Amino acid sequence: MERLPIRLSDATGVPYYRQIVDQMATLIRSGQLAPGTQLPSVRDLATHLLVSLITVRRAYQDLENARLIVLRQGFGTYVSDRVEKATREQALAEARTLLGEAIAHARRLGLGVGTIRALLDELLDGEGGDDAKG
Amino acid sequence: MPRVERVPPEVTAPTARVLEQAHGRLAEALATARRIGLERGELVTLIEELLARQGGRHDN
Numbered sequence: 001m002e003r004l005p006i007r008l009s010d011a012t013g014v015p016y017y018r019q020i021v022d023q024m025a026t027l028i029r030s031g032q033l034a035p036g037t038q039l040p041s042v043r044d045l046a047t048h049l050l051v052s053l054i055t056v057r058r059a060y061q062d063l064e065n066a067r068l069i070v071l072r073q074g075f076g077t078y079v080s081d082r083v084e085k086a087t088r089e090q091a092l093a094e095a096r097t098l099l100g101e102a103i104a105h106a107r108r109l110g111l112g113v114g115t116i117r118a119l120l121d122e123l124l125d126g127e128g129g130d131d132a133k134g
Numbered sequence: 135m136p137r138v139e140r141v142p143p144e145v146t147a148p149t150a151r152v153l154e155q156a157h158g159r160l161a162e163a164l165a166t167a168r169r170i171g172l173e174r175g176e177l178v179t180l181i182e183e184l185l186a187r188q189g190g191r192h193d194n
Binding site: 026029030032091092094095096098099100101102103105106107109110111113115116117119120123124127 | 152153155156157159160161162163164166167168169170171172174176177178180181183184185188189
């Protein structure tokens with residue numbers, strides 16, 4: 001089974017289980033993890049990410065509550081068949097929240113609107129200026 | 135005697151760190167927005183909308 005591209009960071013202060021939930025939800029909603037895909041077992045993912053079984057179990061529980069994954073007793077954990085690629089509205093709402101939080105964070109650090117705009121312009125320009133996704 | 139204003143190092147030193155922190159978080163948010171399918175034009179509009187809400191000061 002292919003390893004999930006999940007990276008955990010101590011620097012953010014966000015609990016590990018939450019980081020796993022957020023990153024897996026993004027992988028699923030973006031279609032990078034297709035419906036029906038089998039996910040690593042709790043033990044395998046915990047070993048891969050160097051976290052406790054409880055951390056992964058809690059992340060899987062949250063993802064199941066969000067109906068993004070299904071736990072099939074005795075068979076494993078799968079991406080839910082009912083997950084469709086995020087609609088434009090869902091994607092926009094999610095992006096609005098993420099960017100809004102990042103901008104609010106920058107403001108709390110003391111940056112002005114002009115400086116934040118310059119940083120964002122630089123990041124957008126760094127993408128190459130086209131609409132290529134990736 | 136003319137007054138010499140000096141900027142203490144502790145005022146200038148965090149600036150680079152602060153910029154780096156903000157840059158990292160903004161880059162992460164943008165990358166995620168791209169991954170979930172937003173195109174550049176939508177991002178530009180969204181950024182304008184969010185920055186407009188901040189209003190008030192336009193720089194440090």
